[in-house]
Amino acid sequence: MSNNTVPSSKPVKSTDLHIGEAEPGCKKRDPILVADGVSRSFGGLTAVDVDHVEIPRGAITALIGPNGAGKTTLFNLLTGFDKPDTGSWTFEGRPLSGMPAFKVARMGQVRTFQLTKALGLLTVMDNMLLGAKGQAGENLFRAIFPFFWSKQEEANRARAIDILERFKLDTKKDDYAASLSGGQRKLLEMARALMSEPSLVMLDEPMAGVNPALTQSLLDHILNLKAQGMTVLFVEHDMHMVRHIADWVIVMAEGRVVAEGDPHEVMRNPAVIDAYLGQHHDEDLGEDPSAETEHVEAIKELLE
Amino acid sequence: MIDWGAIFSNAAVELISPTTAAYALAALGLAIHFGYTGLLNFGQAGFMALGAYGFAISTLSFGFPVWGAVLVGIGASVIFALVLGIPTLRLRADYLAIVTIAAAEIVRLLFTTNTFQALTGSANGLSGYKGGFSDLNPIPEGRYGFGPFEYNEYDWWLRIVAWSIVVLACLFTWQIMRSPWGRVIKGIREDEDAVRALGKNVYSYKMQSLILGGAFGTIAGMIFVLPRAVVPSNYQTSLTFFIYAILLLGGASTILGPVIGSMVFWVLLSFFSGFIARAVEAGWIPFITSIQAGQLRFILVGVAIMLIVIFRPQGIFGNKKELAFVK
Numbered sequence: 001m002s003n004n005t006v007p008s009s010k011p012v013k014s015t016d017l018h019i020g021e022a023e024p025g026c027k028k029r030d031p032i033l034v035a036d037g038v039s040r041s042f043g044g045l046t047a048v049d050v051d052h053v054e055i056p057r058g059a060i061t062a063l064i065g066p067n068g069a070g071k072t073t074l075f076n077l078l079t080g081f082d083k084p085d086t087g088s089w090t091f092e093g094r095p096l097s098g099m100p101a102f103k104v105a106r107m108g109q110v111r112t113f114q115l116t117k118a119l120g121l122l123t124v125m126d127n128m129l130l131g132a133k134g135q136a137g138e139n140l141f142r143a144i145f146p147f148f149w150s151k152q153e154e155a156n157r158a159r160a161i162d163i164l165e166r167f168k169l170d171t172k173k174d175d176y177a178a179s180l181s182g183g184q185r186k187l188l189e190m191a192r193a194l195m196s197e198p199s200l201v202m203l204d205e206p207m208a209g210v211n212p213a214l215t216q217s218l219l220d221h222i223l224n225l226k227a228q229g230m231t232v233l234f235v236e237h238d239m240h241m242v243r244h245i246a247d248w249v250i251v252m253a254e255g256r257v258v259a260e261g262d263p264h265e266v267m268r269n270p271a272v273i274d275a276y277l278g279q280h281h282d283e284d285l286g287e288d289p290s291a292e293t294e295h296v297e298a299i300k301e302l303l304e
Numbered sequence: 305m306i307d308w309g310a311i312f313s314n315a316a317v318e319l320i321s322p323t324t325a326a327y328a329l330a331a332l333g334l335a336i337h338f339g340y341t342g343l344l345n346f347g348q349a350g351f352m353a354l355g356a357y358g359f360a361i362s363t364l365s366f367g368f369p370v371w372g373a374v375l376v377g378i379g380a381s382v383i384f385a386l387v388l389g390i391p392t393l394r395l396r397a398d399y400l401a402i403v404t405i406a407a408a409e410i411v412r413l414l415f416t417t418n419t420f421q422a423l424t425g426s427a428n429g430l431s432g433y434k435g436g437f438s439d440l441n442p443i444p445e446g447r448y449g450f451g452p453f454e455y456n457e458y459d460w461w462l463r464i465v466a467w468s469i470v471v472l473a474c475l476f477t478w479q480i481m482r483s484p485w486g487r488v489i490k491g492i493r494e495d496e497d498a499v500r501a502l503g504k505n506v507y508s509y510k511m512q513s514l515i516l517g518g519a520f521g522t523i524a525g526m527i528f529v530l531p532r533a534v535v536p537s538n539y540q541t542s543l544t545f546f547i548y549a550i551l552l553l554g555g556a557s558t559i560l561g562p563v564i565g566s567m568v569f570w571v572l573l574s575f576f577s578g579f580i581a582r583a584v585e586a587g588w589i590p591f592i593t594s595i596q597a598g599q600l601r602f603i604l605v606g607v608a609i610m611l612i613v614i615f616r617p618q619g620i621f622g623n624k625k626e627l628a629f630v631k
């Protein structure tokens with residue numbers, strides 16, 4: 001990845017999100033999602049073991065960590081796609097634990113997937129319309145009589161075109177989603193999630209496998225979500241992007257939250273360097289030169 | 305010399321026969337399951353058996369009127385769908401395939417066993433349940449029609465009812481599949497996790513699909529037994545496979561596919577069996593006995609279906625564009 005992946009406009013960062021020290025599990029001024037004691041193990045392996053974590057409202061929070069840190073597992077737990085061994089969490093003050101995935105989504109917490117799940121043999125428009133909430137025509141008995149749902153369908157269609165235009169997919173609306181490129185599918189998945197008018201958008205590796213030019217537009221779209229008042233939580237590997245768009249960073253390693261904080265601060269945190277050392281010792285973690293020399297020193301110290 | 309006229313007119317008869325209608329309706333149910341929802345139901349024969357026996361037993365043993373007997377059959381298939389679906393619809397698609405194939409066999413063996421002979425007639429099956437249906441016939445006695453399509457009043461009544469049901473079922477399926485409900489169903493076929501992430505209760509939709517397609521199979525089972533008797537050996541797994549053949553022939557996620565597929569299937573079957581039987585009689589195929597000839601028709605139909613699937617894999621009505629993206 002190179003530097004031309006910087007968003008076209010300088011993002012406005014949200015600050016002053018936390019109360020007290022920026023440490024793992026610290027309190028937020030206005031949390032949208034609060035999780036307590038969430039753990040999940042697969043056989044002998046504890047994939048997730050998070051004591052306490054809060055996601056700040058109206059900000060972009062990045063969830064980072066090396067491979068196998070449990071980021072996606074935590075995502076699956078929070079969205080109801082997996083059941084935890086222990087733990088509870090609330091979303092907008094309402095308890096969510098044990099709730100099936102479709103109910104979580106209806107409450108306004110919508111996710112995307114690491115491996116894009118575009119519905120291939122549906123048109124782009126049908127993909128979008130599927131995202132709309134509370135459709136009368138999705139009831140089998142009302143589906144028989146179009147007058148129950150045709151008006152709502154028209155409204156949803158207009159809204160879908162509006163969103164597709166923003167994502168520059170409007171010319172593709174009658175094509176099968178399977179005919180889109182990998183990056184366009186990522187865009188479609190994000191656009192589809194927006195159809196449900198979510199309050200929290202959870203993006204699992206939105207930039208994975210996307211070319212640099214498209215990454216830039218994806219980053220712009222993520223910043224737009226925030227501008228429209230949505231909260232974003234995303235998983236990412238690439239520190240450059242995290243640094244540019246995230247207001248808050250949560251670092252996971254071996255299933256635990258090891259650090260939290262402002263993106264610039266958190267990358268100087270020794271716990272973060274430790275977490276990445278195993279696989280990223282010969283890569284820079286960011287483009288901040290002062291942070292970099294510190295990393296190198298930290299690594300040297302550890303090697304001695 | 306071969307009597308081509310007889311072969312062709314026998315084949316043409318199959319075009320509107322009630323059996324063709326029954327297979328078309330069963331295949332339409334399977335299109336809802338497999339073509340639209342992606343549920344691998346290999347137990348359509350079980351749903352048909354429940355329709356046939358539900359109708360026959362409630363008429364013969366309990367003296368139900370026609371509408372009551374129809375409701376009993378549909379009720380039985382709804383319960384069957386729930387019993388199949390509750391444990392398996394949460395699992396991957398292939399589990400449903402295994403469970404449905406086993407459940408359909410259990411149903412058939414229950415109807416075959418001697419234990420319930422008083423009700424089911426065991427291996428001999430049931431007959432004499434058509435009185436109520438033919439009493440409803442408004443057509444006066446006599447023979448009607450032209451050419452190969454000349455029948456008495458009962459046969460016409462049966463054909464009219466059977467094909468009316470098929471037409472209504474097609475219109476109903478067409479309407480729901482172009483509604484938002486159908487969109488969710490097709491989404492589930494593509495990727496159920498994605499649909500779940502958009503706030504749809506996938507499990508409930510799959511259950512609705514299983515019940516609806518099963519009910520179509522059940523009504524097909526009733527139509528199937530009106531021109532003949534109820535015999536348990538008709539409901540073997542091969543029946544399900546014939547219906548799958550019809551579905552793939554016509555196009556799996558189409559409305560007209562199952563109907564035209566069923567017509568093509570039965571006309572071809574009748575044509576081949578007529579042709580081979582007469583060709584053997586005429587000494588054209590000296591190495592085959594007339595008994596072997598009876599079986600050869602299935603081989604030829606199999607070859608014809610293979611050719612269609614190889615050279616037109618989307619079926620007769622399927623959309624060629626869809627195949628460009630099949631993984």
